[in-house]
Structure formats: C-alpha cells, structure tokens
Amino acid sequence: MADKYYNNTCKEGHELQLKSTRDDNHSFNYFFECDGCKEEGFGSRYCCYSTGTCKYDLHEKCRNPSLTIQNPPHFPGRNFYFLQLPSASSQSSFCVACGKQISGFLYRSEYMSGLDLHPCCLTNLPLNISFAGANFNLKYYVVGGSEACFRCHKTTLYVPGTNIQGPGGWSYESACRAYWCHVYCMGEFRMDIIRDILLLMEKEGVSWSKNNLRRIALKLLSAANTVAGAILGQLGDPTDALLEMTGSG
Known part of the structure; x- marks a missing residue:
C-alpha cells in the first residue's frame, strides 16, 4: 500500500520539475498559488515547464504528501x-x-x-518565531484581550469577502505579551515583507542575493509607505528577520 499521494504531472500530463529561486537572476515573479492546497506560495516549487497553458504549480511538500x-x-x-x-x-x-x-x-x-x-x-507551524529582537510563542487560541492583532488590527477573523465570522484559529504572542498576531495574519505578514522587498529590488534592478537583501532590508525599515516597514518599525531592526523569513540567512 502506498504511503504517499503521488502528484508528478500537471493536468495535461507533463512531468513536473523543481524550479528554484536561484535558477534566475531575478525572482520577482516567484509568487504562485499552489494547485494542491490552493494556498499562496513563494520561491521554490514544482511546476510544468511546458509551453502549454496548464500553468501548474505545487509547493514542494504538496507534490507527494504523506497519506x-x-x-x-x-x-x-x-x-x-x-x-x-x-x-x-x-x-x-x-x-x-x-x-x-x-x-x-x-x-x-x-x-x-x-x-x-x-x-x-x-506540519510547518513553528512553536516559536523570533524576529527583530522579539520572540513570539504559538498559542492554540486567539489571544485577544484589550489589544488587537498587530497586523489586521482586529481580534476576530472574517471569511474573506464577507461579514461572516470565521473560526478563531490560533495566534502568536510576544514573550513580553505586548504584541500578538493571528496565525493567518503572521503568514500574510511574511508575504507583505517579501512583496515589499521585491518591489524595492525590482525598482533598483538588483538580483536576489544575501548582500542585496540585507541592504534592501535596512532600506525597508525607513520606507514609511510600506506595510512591512510600518509594522517592523515598531519592533526594531528587521534585517535578520527578513533574511530568515526569505530563506536567505
């Protein structure tokens, strides 16, 4: 009996190949929607290199998930x-x-x-997240209280595009208990940061490298018009966090 679900071809039968963020000098088009879990992804993934219109992408772990x-x-x-x-x-x-x-x-x-x-x-949610000098611990409930999530500024999550209240979900709380964030919002926060980095890198025409990322990270903090800069500005120097979050540390 197989212990994995095998998903080695796209819907048109083309063999999937691993595409890495290091395949090209620029990675500005590396956001994708996984055709397996339907969640947003960034960076390395399995995809179809065919010239057809299938446009099939999978997270690495969604290619052959365990049954x-x-x-x-x-x-x-x-x-x-x-x-x-x-x-x-x-x-x-x-x-x-x-x-x-x-x-x-x-x-x-x-x-x-x-x-x-x-x-x-x-399988991937860490029990602890550390960035910008702050340590966040996973809680199996929404922290709530008098303070709101530092990203969405709400205590309750709603089904996207509706006024329907969704399930509470989990959250991350800072060790100092001054900040907390929905697990969903923490994932969106990471994407906010990457998008802001890529916009700055594209604007400057630089390649994806550790040195360029470090320089852009410092610039991000002073960019008042960026979502990530506004949030990270409350927490401190984001450089190490950005390197960790984008896998470039």
Whole structure:
C-alpha cells in the first residue's frame, strides 16, 4: 500500500520539475498559488515547464504528501489522513490553526470530527518565531484581550469577502505579551515583507542575493509607505528577520 499521494504531472500530463529561486537572476515573479492546497506560495516549487497553458504549480511538500501523519507536533497521539478536497458534506471546512477556509489538500483527524488543517498548518507551524529582537510563542487560541492583532488590527477573523465570522484559529504572542498576531495574519505578514522587498529590488534592478537583501532590508525599515516597514518599525531592526523569513540567512 502506498504511503504517499503521488502528484508528478500537471493536468495535461507533463512531468513536473523543481524550479528554484536561484535558477534566475531575478525572482520577482516567484509568487504562485499552489494547485494542491490552493494556498499562496513563494520561491521554490514544482511546476510544468511546458509551453502549454496548464500553468501548474505545487509547493514542494504538496507534490507527494504523506497519506497519513502520526503524532504531528501540535497534536501528539493523534493521527491525520490526507484528502484531496473537503468532502461534499463539509464544503465549508475551515483550518483550525489559521482559521481560513480549506479549498484544496487537507489533513483530517482520524477520530475527532471537525479537526481539519491545511498541510502547511499541520506540519510547518513553528512553536516559536523570533524576529527583530522579539520572540513570539504559538498559542492554540486567539489571544485577544484589550489589544488587537498587530497586523489586521482586529481580534476576530472574517471569511474573506464577507461579514461572516470565521473560526478563531490560533495566534502568536510576544514573550513580553505586548504584541500578538493571528496565525493567518503572521503568514500574510511574511508575504507583505517579501512583496515589499521585491518591489524595492525590482525598482533598483538588483538580483536576489544575501548582500542585496540585507541592504534592501535596512532600506525597508525607513520606507514609511510600506506595510512591512510600518509594522517592523515598531519592533526594531528587521534585517535578520527578513533574511530568515526569505530563506536567505
């Protein structure tokens, strides 16, 4: 019996190949939507190099995901099984970690009803995140309280494009307890940072390298018109954080 779901070709049958951010001098077009989990991605992925119109992209981990995951970090003692899509009876399936609706690949608890997660949320969420001199710890609930999430400035997440309140999801809280952020917003925050970096790099016409990234990171902090600059300006020097977040450290 196979222990993985094999997804080695695009919908038109073309062989998928690994594309790395280091394949080209510039990486300004390296955002993509994964055709497996339907979540946004950046950087290396498997894709179709055919001249056709398939435009098929997969996160590296979505190419051959495990059919079962036992004892994942956030759910010791539990088993999860892989599904390509939520079942017809649960089309409004939401990830218990990030609170977002699930539209593609997911993992479902074997014994606990309603416990669904995106693949990346089940296996990739760190217990701790450190950047700009601040340490953030994962909490299996929304911290809330009198302060709002430092990115969305809200305590409640809503289904995108609606006024419908979504599930709470989890959050990250700073060790000093002065800041907190939804898990979903932390992921968006990372993308905000990368987008701002790429815009500055494209404007200056420079290649993706550690030295250029470090210089752009410092410039980002002083760029008052950038989302990431505005947020990181509250926390300190973002250089090391940006290097870590973009895998260039």
